[in-house]
Amino acid sequence: MKEIKIFSPATVANVSCGFDVLGFCLDTVGDVMTVRKTKAKGIAITKIEGASLPYEPENNVAGVAAKAILDAADNPFGVEIEIYKNIKPGSGVGSSSASASGTVWAINELLGRPFNKQELTAFGMKGEALASGAEHADNVAPGIFGGFTLVKQLNPLKVVQLPTPSEMWATIIHPQIEVKTAEARAILPKEVSLQKAIKQWANVGSFISGLYDEDYELISDSLIDNIVEPHRSQLIPYFDEVKKAMLDNGALGAGISGSGPSIFSLCKGEATAMKVAEVINKVYESTEIEFDIYVSKINTSGVKVLNLK
């Protein structure tokens, strides 16, 4: 195989209670990438459409992630990478991470699959660190594994694949303003009170238990973030109005997607997800801000092959 074309999905990190550890994968939104083997060693980004991003491999998360996996494989060949961006950078639905996870997944296929999903996530995380200024794998992991994931630890990386309840859908609004992850991390407190930490880790535990038991009520009761959301929600116009509209119309829970500005909700069933989309559209259509709304089933397989040559 000389060339692979893939769909690299958008992802939602944090999932309210699990800052830097929980994430899930979307089905209907994502980037398309082509990765081609070259005889000459080295990495070249030859095409970027849909966003203005750096072509120098060392300044693009795709290039940094490609270097991490190719170095680990002793550089048997070089690669050319084409990126067709549908996920806007700084959107909060894992734009940078989609480039990182898509690149390492595609190169692993070209190499003959020497690396497992844990290793691919670790390579992708190297790329993601360029965008956010810190290593975190909560977008890369769901992009590689699909479904819901828990990043148990970073060093050495350990990702736990979680189950996806059969009727789980997500509705997301992306207000078209850019919030850079690095900046959204910089405003967070460095310490949290024990009282808040107790509530948060109880919610992570009960959320995961809810996923295993398909207990939508427990999932709903666990989607709370008392630590990060109060700080970051101030960066997102109409956050409170959108969250209220989501919850009032049947969403199981709602919060900031990744570092924002996107706002996500999880819903039981497509009909509720569509209803939530309708009401949040009403909240935003009367404002001056452009926006996109995504309704998606949870993608349980992660990156997908579109074409092989």
Ligand SMILES: Nc1ncnc2c1ncn2[C@@H]1O[C@H](COP(=O)(O)OP(=O)(O)OP(=O)(O)O)[C@@H](O)[C@H]1O
């Ligand atoms: N291939 C790439 N795709 C997207 N952004 C990239 C890429 N390479 C470098 N960047 C830089 O990364 C930054 C966007 O990443 P950032 O993590 O801030 O947003 P995001 O990935 O949409 O958010 P989140 O991780 O919260 O979902 C921008 O500054 C952008 O220039």
Ligand SMILES: N[C@@H](CCO)C(=O)O
């Ligand atoms: N967990 C990260 C995800 C952003 O990509 C954050 O919220 O900063």
